[in-house]
Amino acid sequence: MERLQENLPLELVLSKLTAGIIDYGAGNLASLMICLKQLGYAVKVSDDFNVLNSVDIIFIPGVGAYPAAMKALHQKGLVSYLREQARLQRPIIGICLGMQLLASASHEFEYTTGLDIIPGEIISMGPSKWHIGWNTVETKASEMALMSSNGGIFYFNHSYRYEGPTKYQVGLSQCPNTIATIIRKNKVVGLQFHPEKSQLAGRILLKNLILELVSNA
Amino acid sequence: MLKKRIIGVITVRNGLAVQSFGYQKYLPIGKPECLVENFDRWGADEILIQVIDRSPNLLGPDFELMEKLGKLGIQTPLIYSGGIRSVDDGVRLVQLGSDRIAIDALLHDNLPEVTSLSKILGAQAIIASMPISLVRGLPMWFDYRSKNLKKISIDVIGLIESDVISELVVTDWIHEGMTVGYDQGLVEIFELKKTAIIAFGGISTPKQMKSLLQNRKVSAIAVGNFLSYKEHALQVFKEALGGMPIRGPVYQSSISELVD
Numbered sequence: 001m002e003r004l005q006e007n008l009p010l011e012l013v014l015s016k017l018t019a020g021i022i023d024y025g026a027g028n029l030a031s032l033m034i035c036l037k038q039l040g041y042a043v044k045v046s047d048d049f050n051v052l053n054s055v056d057i058i059f060i061p062g063v064g065a066y067p068a069a070m071k072a073l074h075q076k077g078l079v080s081y082l083r084e085q086a087r088l089q090r091p092i093i094g095i096c097l098g099m100q101l102l103a104s105a106s107h108e109f110e111y112t113t114g115l116d117i118i119p120g121e122i123i124s125m126g127p128s129k130w131h132i133g134w135n136t137v138e139t140k141a142s143e144m145a146l147m148s149s150n151g152g153i154f155y156f157n158h159s160y161r162y163e164g165p166t167k168y169q170v171g172l173s174q175c176p177n178t179i180a181t182i183i184r185k186n187k188v189v190g191l192q193f194h195p196e197k198s199q200l201a202g203r204i205l206l207k208n209l210i211l212e213l214v215s216n217a
Numbered sequence: 218m219l220k221k222r223i224i225g226v227i228t229v230r231n232g233l234a235v236q237s238f239g240y241q242k243y244l245p246i247g248k249p250e251c252l253v254e255n256f257d258r259w260g261a262d263e264i265l266i267q268v269i270d271r272s273p274n275l276l277g278p279d280f281e282l283m284e285k286l287g288k289l290g291i292q293t294p295l296i297y298s299g300g301i302r303s304v305d306d307g308v309r310l311v312q313l314g315s316d317r318i319a320i321d322a323l324l325h326d327n328l329p330e331v332t333s334l335s336k337i338l339g340a341q342a343i344i345a346s347m348p349i350s351l352v353r354g355l356p357m358w359f360d361y362r363s364k365n366l367k368k369i370s371i372d373v374i375g376l377i378e379s380d381v382i383s384e385l386v387v388t389d390w391i392h393e394g395m396t397v398g399y400d401q402g403l404v405e406i407f408e409l410k411k412t413a414i415i416a417f418g419g420i421s422t423p424k425q426m427k428s429l430l431q432n433r434k435v436s437a438i439a440v441g442n443f444l445s446y447k448e449h450a451l452q453v454f455k456e457a458l459g460g461m462p463i464r465g466p467v468y469q470s471s472i473s474e475l476v477d
Contacts, residue, residue: 028313030312030314031287031316035292063311063338063339064339065339109336129380130413131219133220133436134262134464135218136218153464157294157316157341158341159339175218194316197292198292199292199467200292202292203292
């Protein structure tokens with residue numbers, strides 16, 4: 001079992017941490033893998049439950065369309081696995097489409113049931129159509145790990161957005177209306193932007209968020 | 218609010234990054250990966266790699282180059298353009314590390330395939346790229362393979378406005394690489410309701426940049442040759458663009474900033 005032991009000194013947490021990236025055939029895994037390695041973590045890319053059970057934090061990446069991504073997760077048996085890991089309070093971070101998959105359902109192309117880990121639905125951006133480029137994220141004051149990223153500028157590339165209870169919305173952006181760009185329920189966090197492509201701002205956010213999620217695991 | 222972007226453009230020919238002048242003269246400047254690393258370090262908002270000898274020679278995308286770039290671990294979004302023929306090409310490029318792809322020759326050859334690409338990768342990942350010039354006030358579309366000009370068909374305009382692509386690169390190919398500046402008439406002729414324009418070609422001074430960035434139709438400007446003439450050119454341009462709705466200059470992109 002390689003997962004972190006309790007009561008490790010903080011400076012050892014980073015060096016011993018292993019991040020797992022779920023491989024379900026969706027998009028560019030290399031960027032996230034290299035980013036996490038640059039932050040000092042060991043990284044495993046896998047769809048094998050045994051491998052994913054051994055990591056300290058699970059990442060759900062994603063580029064592409066919602067229905068195809070959910071289909072791939074179902075085919076690999078990862079839907080029930082991820083729901084169970086969330087119930088067990090294991091740290092999970094979903095990125096871009098990976099964040100949207102955490103929600104209950106999506107209206108992209110057709111109505112598709114999601115992982116249903118964070119209540120809410122994924123709907124069209126509406127008249128603004130796209131959210132492409134760099135935008136500011138305002139974080140909730142209660143989110144200590146995100147405090148140093150409040151007002152930070154991150155890279156977005158999506159055309160659907162999260163709509164759900166405000167209690168799960170911990171980061172907001174203007175596009176031009178207010179949209180949720182970070183969502184959270186317990187140990188599960190969704191980031192609508194790409195921290196791995198957001199230069200220093202993205203890495204600072206990831207580092208602090210991972211540390212908080214795993215140190216309280 | 219969403220910022221407008223400055224995109225660093227790297228033109229690749231015969232495996233080398235080149236300075237390109239009016240789509241007809243090329244000066245080699247080095248390895249593409251070195252320029253990518255520079256633009257990443259200088260805080261470009263996106264980096265566009267356009268490999269210009271793939272489609273004319275029916276070579277398909279330069280997967281080898283994309284794989285090399287994907288392994289650099291850069292922190293800036295990458296757009297790949299050049300030789301894309303099919304959905305499989307687009308998917309493979311994304312898997313190798315491209316965040317978005319730009320389509321040029323495929324717009325001439327196979328519009329249904331562009332639509333299929335969009336369904337798989339999402340329209341936000343698809344950019345249309347069109348070299349345009351004004352002839353007697355009319356927009357003419359340049360096919361860089363045959364070197365011919367043609368009218369833009371209703372089908373192509375329909376596709377651009379149909380949520381299949383997210384942005385349109387309008388290239389002033391005649392002024393590309395030259396200091397005379399981008400012909401803003403090219404932006405004005407497009408009355409697009411849904412699709413924002415990325416302006417590229419001959420954008421060389423902060424004054425030209427400001428003028429384009431103030432245009433509501435323009436979401437980004439793309440700059441190629443003029444980022445290669447001096448170190449940290451991106452930060453210098455961004456400094457000079459104070460007051461514009463852009464992300465400010467970035468001076469700390471080093472991972473060492475994260476070490477406690």
